[in-house]
Amino acid sequence: MSLDAATFDSVDDVVARFAQHGYLADDRLATTVFLQSRLDKPILLEGPAGVGKTQLAKSLAEVTGRPLLRLQCYEGQDESTALYEWDYGKQLLYTQLLREKIGQIVGDATTIHESVERIAHEDSVFFSERFLAPRPLLEAVRSDVPVVLLIDEVDRADEALEAVLLELLAEYQVSVPELGTYAAEHLPYVVLTSNNTRDLSAALKRRCLHLSLDYPDAERELEIIRSKDTGLPEALARTLVDVVRGLRDLDLRKAPSISETIDWARTLAVLGAKELTAEILAQTANVVVKYDRDLRRTLEVLPKLVDPNAVVPTSRDRGHQHGPGSGHSHGHEDHPHRHDDHDPEPVRDPAGQERRAAKDEPGRHTAPNYGIAPPTRSLDVGRGQGERSFHTRGARRRPV
Ligand SMILES: Nc1ncnc2c1ncn2[C@@H]1O[C@H](COP(=O)(O)OP(=O)(O)O)[C@@H](O)[C@H]1O
Ligand SMILES: [Mg+2]
Incomplete structure (x- = not known):
């Protein structure tokens, strides 16, 4: 047994320690986990529902004693639920409490332009760490302790989110324009899962140790x-x-x-x-x-x-x-x-397309495990209040 719970001595060590936590990994899977811990590469698990993909990440957290951070993906997901957003409610509350003070700042301004200029001078206060609401990806990068980051059912999300993930997976860093770049002090173990409802990009696969899981023998x-x-x-x-x-x-x-x-x-x-x-x-x-x-x-x-x-x-x-x-x-x-x-x-469907579409249960992911409920809430909160790095990425698909 290794001194550091987060490292594995061998493939057999992976098998044994996962078994102790009730997860029976075959050699292929155990080898992938072993390599992840040595190569600092994310794992991408693809396969049908219920073959142990999510459980692998949960068990990895248990086995290594690391906290588990989970990003549950869904259609129309916006990067604000993945990376971070500005805590609009808190910003609003502070501006109301500070109404008098703000009044003093703009008090003797003679034009609207001048008032706006004065407020703009102070806006960095409102785009500071105090008002930052980190979501799982940023949380994983900023964590004081090494974590397991589960990015679950990534095939549910749009390709735009995949692009956001690439930045993280390649560099283990997230940049917040107003505050700078956060680079992970402790590299997380990242596990991505996909139920194969669509093909993932080659760029994403390239960055990961890829493994197809199927029903066991x-x-x-x-x-x-x-x-x-x-x-x-x-x-x-x-x-x-x-x-x-x-x-x-x-x-x-x-x-x-x-x-x-x-x-x-x-x-x-x-x-x-x-x-x-x-x-x-x-x-x-x-x-x-x-x-x-x-x-x-x-x-x-x-x-x-x-x-x-x-x-x-x-x-x-x-x-x-x-x-x-x-x-x-x-x-x-x-x-x-x-x-x-x-x-x-x-x-009637030799290519299996109908069958796959039927298996793609609608609405199954409207309640994400993490963050806010996507279909009912505007995801534009905070946008336009500070320069976001994503403005140039173009329009995103809205939840329907
Ligand atoms: N290798 C395994 N060892 C032990 N239990 C497993 C294994 N694979 C799957 N299971 C069981 O099957 C359940 C479903 O697995 P899950 O990870 O949710 O599937 P998936 O994420 O692939 O849809 C798990 O909660 C676990 O009880
Ligand atoms: Mg799952």
Whole structure:
């Protein structure tokens, strides 16, 4: 174990210490984390929802004992929620409290021009650190202690925000025109995640250690389930993992993720399931499948997933399914239970575009984890009150 909690001795050290905090990293991921700590490069994790991208950053903070700063990205996001903004409310309050004093300053001015000139002479007071409201990127750079900076779901944000990120990722510094440039005294560990709803710029990828995460193999997923103490007996957990993997092979709008496997295991344990029959799985499938069409498809194939020899009932006699619940596990390498042979819904979208668009749940990110609520509040606060470095970047897309 290293003396400094924030550095890792080896890839194995990464694996072991993450495991102690409940995160099971495979060698590829552990190598990336190890390299990050040695090369001071941000990590960019891409992959479907629920494969452990966000959790990696949280666990990295736990393992290294560093505070976690999080920037949750969303469509139409403005750099004022990422970098900093001027605390307009506080500025206003101060000007009101200082009304008399301001009155004295402009008191004997004879023209508007002269009054403005006098106030302008004092405006640096209002664009000082006292009125600066740092957001996660500036906070990470100004922090007295090294931090983990999570820039989550960066694919949700517009490319304009990516440009803002580039400056930070390249130099680990942020400039505030009125105050100067803040350079990080302690380099943060930066983790960016993307759910692949759009391609990120080559420039962003170039600055990062890039890694694609996918659903884990059956053994690792089983290990993860085991590590969460779900209370589900081992043999059942094994079958459950196989069932979930079978569901992922279907053309579902939202494939079940690791967290859903965990939820399903907990649910079945709470119900005291002794064996995994198609019936009990069907009763609880709504824990993992959240769309009607997906649920219908799931209910159709469940009997075959728990027992490849089962006769799949037609929609007419569904309701009294006879799943024997053999509880056995079957290897998924050759996917013996691909049911595409009698798929009731023809695939109309071979390129998967519709499917991806459907997966891109609207409004999912209207409530950012950090800062102010974007769609309801003007993000122009403070603009025009001081020269911002971004004025030249052009018009930004407004939230709709
Ligand atoms: N490698 C892993 N080890 C332990 N738990 C994991 C792992 N990967 C995923 N999980 C579980 O899955 C959940 C969802 O992961 P999350 O990081 O939120 O997914 P993503 O950010 O990729 O959408 C986590 O909270 C964690 O419980
Ligand atoms: Mg996430």
